[in-house]
Amino acid sequence: MLIGIVALCVGAAWLVFQPRLLATYHYNQYVISLTHLLVLGWICSVVMGAMYQMAPVALETRLYSEKLAWGHLTFHLVGVVGMVWMFRTWNMKHIGHFGSLLTVGVGLFVFNMAKTLLRVPKWNVTASAVAAGLFWISSGVSAGLLIAVGKCSYDSAEGLATAGGVRTLVGGLRSLAAFMSRFDTLSAMHAHAHLSGVGFFTMLIVGVSYKLIPMFTLSDIQSKRRAAGSVLLLNVSLAGSFASILLRSPWKVAFALGVVGALALYGWELAAILRARKRRMLDWGIKYFLTAVALLLPMTVLAVVLSWPSLPLNAFTGQLENVYGLLGLVGVISFAIIGMLYKIVPFLVWFTRYSRLVGRAQVPALADLYSTRLQAIGYWVFLAGLASACAATLASSEIAARLGCGLIGLCVATLALNVGAMLSHLFKPRISPFMATTPILARPAC
């Protein structure tokens, strides 16, 4: 999680110093490098780290292997740093090499989580969404690797390909590259992005919120059928979207509408859960998360517009695509993650530091570990920053983009300060003796 927060800080700073990345079309090495820094370095690091911690809680089981998780982290770290750097220098061969390391890490993650899922005592909609998410992230990473394979040339390997194993490998990569050349690069890239963005991140937002939102707001799922329907429709529509985006098919809009339908079902169920909640007050973590979910609305409207078959391919459409990506990665996924971080990090810190002290001394509540004022500031500056960045992207204005990214960076700073405050409890616990209101506590328990 800490690696993810560092990656987010680097990404925010990058955008502040190079706001033209938002003001120009996204198919260039710098935007792709920044996107991978945010998607792999920030989002994947935090989501996968949180899944190791929270999936056992949400699914009421134990993690299959902690050792595998550490192995994954090593491959992930080397893979992400290498990929981001190589995208920046546009070295496809090394992107493939570092991408392969990242894929090994994702393989370990998927294996570990799949084994964990097999232990789930009672299968439910959250488990189904997590299982689907694992399938889609495997597909997304494989598709990314295939795109890299397709963009490499293998002439330099001619001299090396003498031994049997190397010859077979190079031959296989050549065949894959030939297969990939059938597809338009930009379409393949967009299809790859949707596999990860919708298939993994959005699927997890949907599935996990069916467990965590009722847990945090003291509510229950109101219709299991509706919840399961949203996950099923999202899966079917995503499979169709992937194929139709890749093949530039006019069916793209139909599948985009399918995704809209799935998310509408999700929104309906979420609204019902919130209406039935027993805890009326919503804390800032939940407010961040729900606002991110609400941002799915403009994002899906834009998805339908961009899928329209007769849409002209001009500069404005290109900027609309940038806004779509910005809304998805920063508005929906990142804001949802920040919200969930405000629920997960205090819990992890509290559990590590204070769980063994309960009953021995007065321990703080989770809300005592961070500043709600900083949370509120972060919330509003993020929304102002997102609105500015979207408007700046549409208008291709570098100055406004810098302002928007600066505000988003300010939100990131409030998060970093709060995470620092929470982590400080690990080194300096805040405990106090029990109140002496009664003579019954004759001997201290600790």
Add this chain to the structure above:
Amino acid sequence: MLNITESTILEALRQIIDPELGCNIVDLGLIYNVTITGTKVRVMMTLTTPGCPMHESIRQGAQTMLLGLDGVVEAEVEVVWDPPWHPSMMTEIGRAATGVGDF
């Protein structure tokens, strides 16, 4: 040695909070039953959500608290899910502290 009563047990358990809700477990209505047999105390309690990650911390904390009381030699804390917890089990103080509406 002081005479242990149900009210002294509940008063002691008020020192244990549910860290997510920021309220003590008595005013949350999580304590279902207290049985005192001489120096032995048995508490039956629940949690707000099955699969609550704080489950063992809270149960263990309640037990440690009871064992710290003068006159208690043995303490047993059992977590049960039937009947399931409902906000209507909370006290006025609990509702005010957690922002839960009236039932």
